Amino acid sequence: MELKYRQAKTGKLMIDILPDKCDFCGCCVGVCPEDAIELKEAEIYIIDERCTNCAKCVWSCPIEVIKFNKNGVLF
Amino acid sequence: MKNEYDIIVVGAGPAGSMAARFAAEQGVSVLMLEKDRDVGYPVRCGEAISKAGVEEFIKVDSKWVAAEINKFSLNAPDGSEVIVEFGDAGYVLERRNFDYELARTAAEAGAEILTRAYVNDLLFENGKVSGVKHEYKGEQKEVKSKIVIAADGVESRVGRWAGLKTVTDFRDMESAVQITAANIPVDQNTLYFYFGQQVAPNGYFWIFPKGRNKANIGLGISGSVNKKKYAQYFLDEFMNKRFPDAPVLTKIAGGVPCSITLDKISGPGIMLVGDAARQVNPLSGGGIASGMIGGKIAGTIAGEAIKQNKPDHILTYDKAWNDRLGKRHETFNRIKEGIYNFSDDKFNNIAHSALKIPIEKRTLGKVFTTALINNPSLLIDIAKVFVV
Structure with a gap:
C-alpha cells in the first residue's frame, strides 16, 4: 500500500502537533511566520498548505507537543 | 445580539475587558467576543501585579487577592x-476571579459579552476592517463594526489578518x-x-x-x-x-x-491591545497591568472616534501608548538584553554585592545598578525606570 504524506507549502509536511498532549497555550501561533496554525479553545492543527516546515513552533512549545518529523507526516 | 456594533473587542482577558469598558462608558455599542467557554479560565499567568497596576482600574477585593x-x-x-x-x-491575584470581575465592569458600562465565539476572519470594506467572522456553536456568523479591537492574546492572529506585522521572534x-x-x-x-x-x-x-x-x-x-x-x-x-x-x-x-511593542498597533478600523500588541513588560514578563493600560487607552480613543465620527482618530493610539508605556518598555528591553544571558558566576557576584547594601537601603534599582555597574550606558536606563 502506498503511504500518503501530508503536503506543506514547501513539500512534505514535517511538523506534527500532538493535540492530545496540547495545553492550547498559543506560543506556537505567536511565533509562526506563516499564520499556519489554527488554535481554538481545545483544538489545534497545522494549515498544511501554509506551513514551510521552519520549525519555530517546535522550538517554542514549552511542553514538547510539536515534533519535527523529517520523514514527513502521514495522513 | 445585534448584527452590527460600533466596536467589537476580540478576547475577554484584562486588556479586552478594559478596552470594552472604556469604550462602552462613552455610550457607544460594544460587543466582546471570547473564544473560550469561560472568561478568566484557564489561567496562564504568574498572577503577580503591582498595587498601582490594579488600583487604576478596580477597587481591591478579597475575592481576587490571593x-x-x-x-x-x-x-x-x-x-x-x-x-x-x-x-x-x-x-498575587486569583486571576480566574479577577478577569471575571474586570469583564463585569465592562458589562456594567454597557458592553455585551459572548463566550464560545471563535473569531476566524475579518470583514473588510474599502480596505478598512469592518467587522469579524466567527464560529459560534458550530455555526459561522458575521458581525459588522466600525472598529475591531484585537485583544486575542499571545496567539493573536487578528492583527495579522488586518495587515499588521505581529509575528514574535x-x-x-x-x-x-x-x-x-x-x-x-x-x-x-x-x-x-x-x-x-x-x-x-x-x-x-x-x-x-x-x-x-x-x-x-x-x-x-x-x-x-x-x-x-x-x-x-x-x-x-x-x-x-x-x-x-x-x-x-x-x-x-x-x-x-517579551519584546518591545509592535511597530504599529493600529490601522484602518483595527487596534491591538495587550499581549496581541506585545504590550508585556519585556524585563519582568508582566502583562496584566500593561495590558489593562493598553486596553484603556485603545477603548477610550475608539469611543472618541465613534462619537466624533472621526475614523482616523484611532491612529493616534500608537503615540498615546508609546508616551504612556511603549517607550518605557524599550528601556526595559535594553536592560533585559543587558542581563538575560549572564553566567551563573555573574549572578552569584551580583547577589554578593547586593547583600552588602543594608536591607533598609536595598531597592530593585540598586540591585540592577549593581548588576550593570560595568555597563554604564545601561545605568541611565535603570535610573529612568527605577527609583534608584
Missing part, C-alpha cells in the same frame, strides 16, 4: 538570597509552564525569583504565594533555550528537588512575548 506582597526574594545560583523590601508592593517568546501547588511552605508575602542555568536560563523561575501555602510556581525561558531543553523539564527538575510531594492543583503551558 496574597499581599511586600518583599521580593532574588535567588542566585549558589543559593545566595537577596531580599528587597517594599512598603506595599502588590498582589521565537527568541523573544518566553516559553512557560506553570502550576498551582499546595503545601508550599514559603513566606506568604514574598515573591521568590530564581536565576541561573540550572533553573531557567535566559529567564527566571518563580514561586508566588497564593495564601495558605498554595503557590503559583513556574518559569519562562527564551525560545532559544527551550529549543534545546523544554520548559517542562526545568519545572519537573525544580519540583522534584524542592517539593517532590507537593500536590499539584493546576498545570498548564503558556507563552509570554
